[in-house]
Amino acid sequence: MMQPSATGMVPPPLDQQQQQQQQQQYQYQQQPPQQPPQQPSQQPPPPQPYMMMPPAGHPSQAPPPPQMWAAHQPLPAMPQQAAPGGGGDEVRTLWIGDLQYWMDEAYLGTCFAATGEVANVKVIRNKQTMQPEGYGFIEFYTRAAAERVLQTYNGAIMPNGGQSFRLNWASAGEKRADDTPDYTIFVGDLASDVTDYMLQEMFRGRYPSVRSAKVVMDRLTSRTKGYGFVKFGDESEQIRAMSEMNGVFLSTRPMRIGLATNKKIATGQQYQKGCREALSYRGLELISDEMVVLLVRGLA
DNA sequence: GTTGAGCGT
Numbered sequence: 001m002m003q004p005s006a007t008g009m010v011p012p013p014l015d016q017q018q019q020q021q022q023q024q025q026y027q028y029q030q031q032p033p034q035q036p037p038q039q040p041s042q043q044p045p046p047p048q049p050y051m052m053m054p055p056a057g058h059p060s061q062a063p064p065p066p067q068m069w070a071a072h073q074p075l076p077a078m079p080q081q082a083a084p085g086g087g088g089d090e091v092r093t094l095w096i097g098d099l100q101y102w103m104d105e106a107y108l109g110t111c112f113a114a115t116g117e118v119a120n121v122k123v124i125r126n127k128q129t130m131q132p133e134g135y136g137f138i139e140f141y142t143r144a145a146a147e148r149v150l151q152t153y154n155g156a157i158m159p160n161g162g163q164s165f166r167l168n169w170a171s172a173g174e175k176r177a178d179d180t181p182d183y184t185i186f187v188g189d190l191a192s193d194v195t196d197y198m199l200q201e202m203f204r205g206r207y208p209s210v211r212s213a214k215v216v217m218d219r220l221t222s223r224t225k226g227y228g229f230v231k232f233g234d235e236s237e238q239i240r241a242m243s244e245m246n247g248v249f250l251s252t253r254p255m256r257i258g259l260a261t262n263k264k265i266a267t268g269q270q271y272q273k274g275c276r277e278a279l280s281y282r283g284l285e286l287i288s289d290e291m292v293v294l295l296v297r298g299l300a
Numbered sequence: 301g302t303t304g305a306g307c308g309t
Contacts, residue, residue: 095308122308166306186302216302217304223301224301225303227301256302263305
């Protein structure tokens with residue numbers, strides 16, 4: 001029921017209705033574009049990131065779609081969760097993740113300026129250090145606008161050229177009450193060019209229950225860490241994939257697949273149930289609850 | 301480089 005609607009096809013271009021009202025909606029754009037703050041020891045921010053935003057006076061009617069930044073990369077269609085809020089149109093905010101430290105509100109404002117539909121941008125920061133936490137929220141005037149952006153920008157290359165947009169509906173994470181667990185595998189040995197989309201497509205064709213695929217990125221370098229995760233809705237597909245896909249080539253290297261350890265702390269019955277099932281798959285069903293916790297924490 | 305820190309005022 002929560003089957004992703006995205007198909008991996010290149011989505012249609014953005015609606016062109018609000019082409020006229022350009023970028024003046026942001027409070028952030030009143031101020032002159034500032035260079036990203038210098039990173040102490042890490043790699044320098046990309047040169048002139050703001051120069052890479054689409055030209056304001058695009059000749060054609062349509063706002064330049066993000067494809068122009070992603071010329072050599074297929075537009076991914078990441079699996080998105082159904083928009084929360086049921087049928088209402090009150091949800092108009094997107095969540096954005098994988099942000100670098102210098103990616104502030106002003107930067108994000110420029111990223112979506114061409115849509116002309118951004119009502120507000122917020123980057124979440126640590127209260128003490130004021131360092132960005134790596135994610136933020138983009139509110140649009142309409143839910144439809146948010147949906148268009150989600151479809152067209154998600155997975156496209158960000159204007160700095162180094163990584164792709166990671167977008168989803170805001171609060172998508174908290175609506176997981178329908179006790180449908182994820183069955184996740186770990187995929188290691190990934191080549192450096194493997195993207196979420198490539199990983200997803202590798203599995204989706206063969207395993208329809210694939211819910212998402214994520215390649216883990218280093219926040220500081222914006223490079224892949226060489227491993228990722230694929231989530232299945234169906235446990236039998238997860239188990240099948242672990243044996244069938246191990247050693248299969250993705251890009252230039254064979255994948256190494258393992259059972260994913262849950263990133264969350266071992267709490268809650270649902271989680272332990274999942275762990276128990278996972279362990280049971282390994283023939284370890286006769287263990288205590290305490291043992292489950294210990295195993296999960298890697299202490300046993 | 302081999303187990304993601306991804307939901308706020």
